[in-house]
Amino acid sequence: MTTEEFESMLDKCCDILTNEARQKGFKSSKHFEDRVREVLDGLTVEDSSIKIDYDSPAQAFPDIAMGEYGVEVKYTTSDTWRSIANSVLETQRVESVKYIYVVFGKMGGIPEVRWGEYEASVVHVRTSHVPRFEVEIASSAENSRESLFKQMGIRYEDFRQLDMTEKMKYIRAYARKIHPDGRLWWIEERDTDEHTLPIQARLYTNLSTEEKTRLRAEAALVCPKIVKSGRDRNKYDDVVLYLLTYHGVLCHQARDLFSAGSVANPANDDNGGIYIERALKLIEDDMRKAAMEMDDAIFVEYWGESVIPEQRIERWLEKADEFARGWKPSKSLFLD
DSSP, X not given: OOHHHHHHHHHHHHHHHHHHHHHXXXXXXXXXXXXXXXXXXXXXXXXTTOOBOSSOOTTOBSSEEETTEEEEEEEESSSOSEEEEEETTOTTBOTTOOEEEEEEEEOSSSOEEEEEEHHHHEEEEEESSSEEEEEEOOSSTTTOOOOHHHHHTSOXXXXXXXXXXXXXXXXXXXXXXXXXXXXXXXXXXOSSSOOOOOSSOEEGGGSOHHHHHHHHHHHHHHOGGGGSOTTOTTTTHHHHHHHHHHHOEEOSOTTHHHHSHHHHOTTOOXXXXXXXXXXXXXXXXXXXXXXXXXXXXXXXXXXXXXXXGGGHHHHHHHHHHHHOSSSOHHHHSSOO
16 A cells, blocks of 8 residues: 555545544544544455554554554544644554554544644654653644654654664754743753653743643642642642643742642631642632543553543542542532
């Protein structure tokens, strides 16, 4: 099968999946990925040269191997064509795959499914524990962003074969190029292969009230350890790392996000109670919104598991109940 034939098949696949998305939708990333695999299998049933691997490892890259072709599947419930993608390390790369494409299912707004060449779709790199790419499917040729690899001046195929030390040289140069006036101390060379790369750094105290609330909700959801006892010195570590590595936001006093009177008791009513409980009650709706919109890769990283959007609050409560002492979050939060 030629690349032109494969891309024509992706056109048909996306048309079929777009129709299904608008009729009944896909409720989870796994549901969508399974359906992408089934549709592609049906479209290649008469081509004996292509066999789809139905037993690929959970973290394999790309998600679907089809001989020398591969498809990385992305899914979001938001109205956006941008998503966190695979690790720069590519430790689970399927080596038999030579040509990689992205099939992206956007369930927010008007549901639609599109495809793009992987190399052209990678537009940015960010990191938490290790660097991760971001992909974006352009709405049109005029609106397409220049790929990350073009910005870095290296072909994806050449970049992927470098060791991590060499890859980081390109990533540092890219960071300085797009943010020449920023303080980039967090991406200087270190004696480790793990890096933190929030390309732009901002102070939490300088954010708008709306953005502060949104980030507090995301951090609370991703880091249920915040309900631990106030004597636990490390309970806010993940919050600080999440804000810094995913949003480039530096928060000097993380405990103030949830225990300060201004966030836990804005009415100053002197009713007492557990401040973290009161603070979380005030952002329940924001946490629900975050649960429906945040990328699944973040939960895999911080929770160690994939959880569909509709079940994330329930799973958060289970985790929070395990961490809390002296109160039970599931008995007082998200009751309506």
